[in-house]
Amino acid sequence: MPMNLPGFSALINAWWFLLLVPLIIFYFLKLRRPRLEIPSLALWRQVISDQRVNSPFQKFKRNLLLLLQILLLCSLIFGAMQPYLSSGAEQARYLPVLIDNSASMAALDAPNGKSRLDEAKEKVSKLIDDLLPDQRICLISVSSTARKLTDFTDNKRLLREAVARLEVGQVPSRLEDGLRMAQAMSRVQPIDTVVLISDGNVPSEVDFELPYKLNFQKLGSGGANVGIVDFNARRSRTGWDVFARIEGTKKPEGAEGPPTAKTLCEYELLQNGQPVKQETVSIEGGKAERLVFKVATSIATSLELRIKPDGFDSLASDNVAFLEIPAPRPLAVYCPMGMETYREALATMPDINLYPGAGSEPKAVDLKIAEGPLSTGPDTRVQFNVGFVPEELSNLVELVSGHTEVVDWRRTAPLLQHVQLLDVQIADDPKLSKGVGERDFELAGYEILAQSRSGPLILEKTIDGKLVYQFLFHTDRSSLVYRVGFPIMVQNLIQIAAQRANLLDSKALPTGSLPPQRITPETEIRVSGPHGYTETAKSDKDGFLSGLAAPYVGPYEITGTAEPLKLGASLLSSGETGLVTVEKLHFPEVAVSASTMVLKTDQPLWGWFAIAGLFFLLLEWWYFQKRPAGVPV
């Protein structure tokens, strides 16, 4: 190991060494010696002229006070020169530090042990302690999103406070935001290296092109864990079939390798707070155990699944999951009277209220089918437009009369599943404007589901939680309505609308953010959640409420609306529960290997010199003030 010589950050302060000259001069000029009258100097003269007394060591001892003063001055000057012990590593002046605070960072390494976040905090504290005077650190917490904890600063108190405040977010990991935030900083500050401190429980593939060096500091892995990774319900004839998936990561005793040991796990299902089922299940390490429950209810109900592993469980946040089951109701579909083909197709399907026609028209429906750009009719979650080009695309595509065919379509799209569009003849011909390509539609937020030779035919767009399907041709002017695929497509549309309305199935909400809600326009609401979390927000003029955070696992309540909304957020992340760590992060062009070595930093030494200076000062003060023994007062 090469020996690193100490360096100095403020070498200019070495000029202060010139103070040694006046110090020595003044010492000998102003030496304070107590006078003592003695009978005769005869013997002391002999003592002083003794060769032993004048040995170099004795001479050295005679001027101890001067020596202490020189040491004190040298200590202060060395401290002012700000020495540091170079680690040999390239030193970054501006250093962003990304600290992973996703759910897996709460994993303990042993019963009553240390969490990954605690370990990360220790590493960051070491970085802060070794901060050199010209270095600045910016702390960024990274979970599903990134949050800047501090600006670039060398204020250690500020940095330590930020580290102390940092908590585990009960959300899955996602590195991109943090990396992008560091990239944005590099436009203002020269950033060569970014430090990432994580347990390695992150997606190994990162969709981000690294513009800087990434130092991936990997922490030790957590212990055995059992957690709920999925919790959903599907509507059945008699009620709801509820499914849950539990995974375990326990390794065999004393063995390294894959987690294959079995763990007994007690689970409990609560319906509206009342236990309805309680059993014990054996979870095999590395495999998922699927639990199925039947819940017969005709009203909206809240389900809560709790598990209690037998033995050590390193992560607590994945031991509970919440699921909201909506009350069953018919799907509300709005289809104008003129669109006979659709109305006829819809009329054959069960549990559908078709408007206009089925009683008074509601303010909002689950699906709205339209053949023109008119914004009449009720509001909806899923919009299906046919036969026109929306205003925002008018400069990209033009609808002309002509004949065209579908040349390609996305067969996996939910709308077009099992729909054969080959040889469908279309009498409208949407043509792309000159110089317009597929990229322009993406920029406008549209995704092309089907296209002809001259341009797109079917587009999909999601805006503010609203799903819009846009057919640039009218189905009535195509042979599609005579094909078997048409009722299948309408069925797919109904399925999509029913799913959007949570009528077919219901999935437990993951932590991170609550789903968008539609309430009274411009209404201020208050969200209260677990761990005392509260947030206030206001719906927009359309009554749309989005961006509500759900950082913790637990029940949330939205008040301020006509009726309080109850939601539950769960971790439900196989990655977080599995505590699987990656050794290498793969970026589009490079891969970054994890390093478990201690981050090399230059060690500032001025503190030691300051302590030495204080010590010499005290010693000198004591020595100076000490009355020589035997001298009469």
Place this chain on the structure above:
Amino acid sequence: MTESSKQFTSLLDNTTLGRVERMRLLPMRRLTNRSRGEHLAGKGGTSTEFNDYRDYSAGDDMRYIDWNIFSRLNRPYVKLYRHEEEMHVVILIDASASMRFAEKFERAKQLAASFAVMGLMNLEKVSLFACQHAGETPQILPPCTGRMSMKRIFSFLENLPPGGDFPIEEAIEAVLKQHRGRGICVLLSDFLTFGAMERPMNQLFSAGLEVFGIQLLCSLELNPELTGDMRFVDSENGMTLDVSSVGDLIGFYHDHLGGLQDHLATLCRQRSGRFVCLDSGLSLDTILTDVLKRKGWVQ
């Protein structure tokens, strides 16, 4: 009448004085004057102490013939008696400034008084010299004998102040210029001098004086407990000496003090004299009855 007024002298209390009066000096050599005295010297004296016989020769005093032997041997033999001669006791007190520390000078005066009393009570001639300032003539108490002189001696000593810079070696030479007579010379000094002691010791020996060297030192000299950086001031000449880390030099100091004592003891011994170093803190009784009696200086 107060208690102090009952005392014969302030130097010695009456009990000590009475004890000292019964003590005698024990010189190693019989250095006496020709004048008659109380000290038994060589043969041929007229004391009552028998010494030897010798053949009668014409002119001898008929009174000293041993007639009993003559009747047995029919030959005359003359009885010889020991000669009783006078011994001179010279007491030199170092009254320089270095003696005023602690009880050094007080103890020196007490010892001088004690030795003087012992001399007077043994019918010796006693003379005292006190040396203070260099270059000046020592203060002298001329030789005196007899119990009647005791008051003079005490008065001389009581009125003797310390102070001055007379080195002991020069003081001895100055005393020898004034003194005539053989006997013993009691030196009461701290012997802390920059000069050499060989020459004055030789002069004392040549003058027929047996040296009783008594070095009186105080605790500051015997066991200096000092530390730190100090500036020592010589009490006699005011010279200064800066000493750093005195505590570290104490060991060397003791070495040099021991060396000085050995040197002085050797000088005295080589000249048939005696030397002792006394702590001025010891009481006079302890010095007289314990130290000096044990060493055979007095009886």
